[in-house]
Amino acid sequence: MIAERIQPGRYFMMGNEACAAGALAAGCEFAAGYPITPATEIANQLAKRLPEVGGGFLQMEDEISSIAAIIGASWTGKKVMTVTSGPGISLMSENIGFAVGVETPCVIVNVQRGAPTTGMPTVGVQGDVVQAKHGSHGDYEIIALCPSSPQEMFNYTVTAFNYAEKYRIPVFVLADAFVGHMREEVIIPDAETIERIYRKIPVQGTDPQTIRGFLDEDVAPMPIFGRGYKAHVTSSCHDEAGKRNLIDVSSLDLFVRRLSNKILKHKEEITIVERNYRDGDVVLVSYGPVARAAAAGAELAREAGIPAGTLRLATIWPFPDHEIERMARRAKHVIVLENNLGQMYPYIKAAAARYVDVSFLPPKFVGQIQDPEDILRRIREVVQ
Amino acid sequence: MKEIVHPLHRFIRPSVTSTTNCPGCGNGIVAQSILRAIDELRMDLDDFVFVSGIGCAAWIPSPFFNADVLHSLHGRPIAYALGIKMGLPEKNVMVVSGDGDLAAIGGNHLIHNARRNVEMTVICVNNRIYGMTGGQAGPTTPRGVTTTTTPYGSFENSFDISRLVIAAGASFVARWTTVHARELTRSIKKAIKKKGFSFIEVHSQCPVQFGRKSGLNGSVQMMEDYRKRSIRVEKAADLTAEQLNGRIVVGELVDLKKPEMVEEIQKIRARAMRRPQ
Numbered sequence: 001m002i003a004e005r006i007q008p009g010r011y012f013m014m015g016n017e018a019c020a021a022g023a024l025a026a027g028c029e030f031a032a033g034y035p036i037t038p039a040t041e042i043a044n045q046l047a048k049r050l051p052e053v054g055g056g057f058l059q060m061e062d063e064i065s066s067i068a069a070i071i072g073a074s075w076t077g078k079k080v081m082t083v084t085s086g087p088g089i090s091l092m093s094e095n096i097g098f099a100v101g102v103e104t105p106c107v108i109v110n111v112q113r114g115a116p117t118t119g120m121p122t123v124g125v126q127g128d129v130v131q132a133k134h135g136s137h138g139d140y141e142i143i144a145l146c147p148s149s150p151q152e153m154f155n156y157t158v159t160a161f162n163y164a165e166k167y168r169i170p171v172f173v174l175a176d177a178f179v180g181h182m183r184e185e186v187i188i189p190d191a192e193t194i195e196r197i198y199r200k201i202p203v204q205g206t207d208p209q210t211i212r213g214f215l216d217e218d219v220a221p222m223p224i225f226g227r228g229y230k231a232h233v234t235s236s237c238h239d240e241a242g243k244r245n246l247i248d249v250s251s252l253d254l255f256v257r258r259l260s261n262k263i264l265k266h267k268e269e270i271t272i273v274e275r276n277y278r279d280g281d282v283v284l285v286s287y288g289p290v291a292r293a294a295a296a297g298a299e300l301a302r303e304a305g306i307p308a309g310t311l312r313l314a315t316i317w318p319f320p321d322h323e324i325e326r327m328a329r330r331a332k333h334v335i336v337l338e339n340n341l342g343q344m345y346p347y348i349k350a351a352a353a354r355y356v357d358v359s360f361l362p363p364k365f366v367g368q369i370q371d372p373e374d375i376l377r378r379i380r381e382v383v384q
Numbered sequence: 385m386k387e388i389v390h391p392l393h394r395f396i397r398p399s400v401t402s403t404t405n406c407p408g409c410g411n412g413i414v415a416q417s418i419l420r421a422i423d424e425l426r427m428d429l430d431d432f433v434f435v436s437g438i439g440c441a442a443w444i445p446s447p448f449f450n451a452d453v454l455h456s457l458h459g460r461p462i463a464y465a466l467g468i469k470m471g472l473p474e475k476n477v478m479v480v481s482g483d484g485d486l487a488a489i490g491g492n493h494l495i496h497n498a499r500r501n502v503e504m505t506v507i508c509v510n511n512r513i514y515g516m517t518g519g520q521a522g523p524t525t526p527r528g529v530t531t532t533t534t535p536y537g538s539f540e541n542s543f544d545i546s547r548l549v550i551a552a553g554a555s556f557v558a559r560w561t562t563v564h565a566r567e568l569t570r571s572i573k574k575a576i577k578k579k580g581f582s583f584i585e586v587h588s589q590c591p592v593q594f595g596r597k598s599g600l601n602g603s604v605q606m607m608e609d610y611r612k613r614s615i616r617v618e619k620a621a622d623l624t625a626e627q628l629n630g631r632i633v634v635g636e637l638v639d640l641k642k643p644e645m646v647e648e649i650q651k652i653r654a655r656a657m658r659r660p661q
Contacts, residue, residue, distance in 0.1 A: 030470055051656035056470055056649055060463070061496040068456070068463030068493075069470070072435070075454060076471025098457050208450075209398060225433045225452040226472045232397065232447050234455035243399060244447060244455075 005053050006191040013186040015150040015179045019083075019109060020045035021186075022157030025194050028107070029055040029078040032069040034062055034088060037121040038177040039111040042083040063088035067095040067108070074104045075233065077201070077224040079161055081107035086115045086128045089135060096170055097136030100259060101235045103168035103214060103222065105199055107160045112176040114367050123367040124178030126288055126339040132172045133317045139256050141263035143270055144172035144317040146287040150184045156314065162197040163270060167262060168219055174316070176339070178289045178369070202229055212240040215258040217265050263318050271320040275327070277309025282379050283331040285324070285348055287313040290337050290369050297375025307332070308379055316344060321351040328352035333382045336360045337370055357382070392419045395429055397450040404443055406515075408595075408603030410562040410588030414509055415444045417565055417586075418480070421572035432476045433468050437461040437485035440516050440590070441509035444480045459489030462497050465504050473646050476505065476576055483510040483524040487545045491523075498552035498581050500645040505575040506583045508545060511590035519593035531597050546585045550638050555580030557638040561587040561610035564634060571636060580644045587632055 005024040013021070020042050023031070031050060033043045047057040055078075060066040063084055070080035084092065089110050099106055114120025115127040128135075132144045143163050145156040153175060160171040200221040202211050208230040213223035220240070223229035232242040237255045245251040263270070274291075277283045282301065284294040291312040301308035311327045313320060328334060334352050336345045342360045349358045361378050363370050405411045422429065429451035436442035438458035446455035456464050461479045469477045479486075486494050486508050497504070513531060514520040521531040523543045530537050546559045556578040558571035568586060575582035589595065589606035600606045610632065617635035620628055 030467070032467070051649075051653045052659065054653060054657060056653065058466070058470070061492050064460065065463035065466070065493050065496070068460045069467035072454070072464035072467025072469075073471040074467075075464075076468055078471045080467075094457055095460070102454075225454075225468060226475055228430050229452065230397070230430075230450055231452050232455075233453065234446060235457065236455065241399070 006188060006194065008188050008190045011186045011188065012183055013150055014041060015147070015153040015175065015182050016041035016111065017045055018150040018154040018186045019157045019173065019175065019180070020049065021188060022154040023081055023107070023161070024049055024053065025154070025188070026158040026161030027079045027196050028081050028161065030070060030073040030080045031082060032058045032060050032066040033083045034060055034066050036085045036088050038113055038180050039083045039085050039109065041180070042109060042111070046083070063091040064095065067092040067099070067106070070106050071095065071099050071104050074106050075225050077226070079105070079165065081109065081161070083109040083111070085111050085113045085121070086131070087118065089128055089131060093135040096142075097138060097140065098235050099170045100136070100140045100142065102233050103220070103259070104170070105164035105168050106170045107157070107164050107173065108170050109157070109173040109175060111180040112174065120367065122177055124176035124180070124289065124339065125367050126176060126290070126343065129174060129316060129340070130343045132174055139260060141260045142172065142317050143167065143169060143263065143315070144174050145272065145314055146174045146316055147179055148287070148289050148291045148312070149179065150182055150186045152314070153179060154186055154188065158194060159272070162195060165197045165199040166219065167266065168199060168222055169263065172317070174288065176288060201227070214238060214242050215240045215254065217258055217261045219262060267318045267320070268322065270315055270318060271323060272314035273320060273323045274310070274312040274314065277311060277327060277331065278307065279330045280332050281307045281309035282333045282335065282382060283327055284308065284310045284335050284337055284375065285313070285327070286310070286337040287316055287344070288339070290339050293370045293372055293375060294337050296372035297370070297379065300372055300376040301379045304376065306379055306383055319347050324348055324351035325355070328355040331356050334358040335378060335382065337375070339363050339369055340366060392416065392423065395419045395422070395450055397447050400447050403448070405440070406592045408589065408591040409440070410511070410586070410590070410603070411440060411444055411509065413562040413565050414441070414507065414568070414586050414588060415448065417568040417572055418444070418478070418507065420569045421576060424569070425573055425576060427576070432478055433472065435461040435465045435468065435477065435479045437481040437490060439482035439485045439514070440511070441480060441482035442485065444509070445478070459485055460493060461485070462490060462493040462504070462506060466497055466502055469502055469504055469646055470649075473650070478576070479504060479506045481508065483508060483512065483545060484514050484522045487543050487548070488523045494549065495552040498549045498554040498583065501553060501555055501580045501642055502645045503578070503580055504582070505572070506581070507572070508583065508585045509588045510545065510585050511588050511594055513590055513594040513597065515590045515593045519597055529598050546583070546637055549583045554583050554638065555640045555642050556582035558636045559585040559587070559632070560634050561614055561632060562589060563607050563611045563614070567634070574636070574639070579647070580642060
């Protein structure tokens, strides 16, 4: 079955197609979505490929039902995903909190586009990165990965499924129109070299009364439906057994903390970064396709004799403050680059500013990734 | 002496010892009808996955039924139920929720899954008001009724939910009230066995909110009112719309045979899997 899901080889492939290929490689069985630019190629591809491997894709009446349907399917033990862009994420927001609250593995691909509101659908921006963390109400943690190439659309979609299954949480692939529509070489490896993680479930035949299927900081086994576990799954405040408690504030505290700690406790193993800096460098911190410009800018600086390096965040949530601190202790100056007006900048600054000066280089136009020459100019300014 | 135990007690989750329903609520009658139907069909609760939304009626399966239960977001139970049916096509998926949950905030999922004719049973407990939040008007509240959000009387037209679901394409639709417990049980049995989207609207008394606001007060008076106003669908066929004004048309309104979506997907999957890649 896995063999039919993975067609190894070297391809010239669009990022969105690579994302769909990654979903298949990771073992995605069910996907649901609603048409939206610039994410449609992923849905189109899944609609064609999932039935071929025994799965299914449903085009739903809206994004709310899209994520609700995948959450329902995830509770039957299936690996699931939905794909959309910013407007769809806004509609899904309540359900993202639901999936966090009842610890449902699912992958959410957001191919970000010019925003706010209807915005400019075919232009890539990084406008939804804080929304990914804080879009739903209440305190919670989430995982978000930022690919910067079609190859990473494949790789990080696989990783997103693995993290979702391992930590029982929605995982974002935060792409954008640039990386989604970019065509580049994509290498799809042999099936046996791709790691595939499946969620833990209670041992078959376990007495339902003894199952503790929720609120374990080391991830409880998921009492999926249809196996006789008699799971009571409620998004109301509940205890480890899933029993609702709407009276004790201490149970709310436990509900909030355990869900957050489940992710924060494992932050270091969730964090993927690319460190390319040395002591005394001007370090450019970025994520997604902006990292490509940052790498080019650092290269220009080095050619001009200025020590410069990069730190690329592939995991932006949980926020890798430990990596920022580690870099900040060694850097001469930190420049944050994003294709927005500075969304991760306050977080990066908060972690780095006690060690080093931190500044932000916005794009010349939101929706246009920084020019390496402009980056070089900024580097020259900060070293003077 | 042997302890007297309710014959349906074995269906109740052992950890649950009390109910949150108000005195006189119709939820108990609906819950019993569902469990009696399952019992009479000689089925087990493990044959089912229950999904409910938010509102008083959503508390019928959650946490009381000793089964897989997803107590979900307001308005969305049918959307989760679709995903569950996709994953477990051999299980019976039953949604139990209220008129506000299914026809106001969740109206889109109701009509689209009726259109898709996805095999599931949807029990809509229609008390014509928002009970849990303190008696606000909903899309089923009759004109003129004073509620907490319509202090000058409701000025909106109200939904006939069953007719809406019929128009959307459901293959089985029945409407009863809580005075028709036996008929309701029979229809639930049919709905469970139906290959397609089956919808049962149950008019159910909320003496605490709708009762006070409509001046009917008390569940006995409300049920007497149901009995008085109910008319069988067969008899209603001979009456004009004007004559039916204020009446509750009860009975099995639609029972059709038409393609069911999950089965259609399975056919497509079989075709796609044969196709050379």
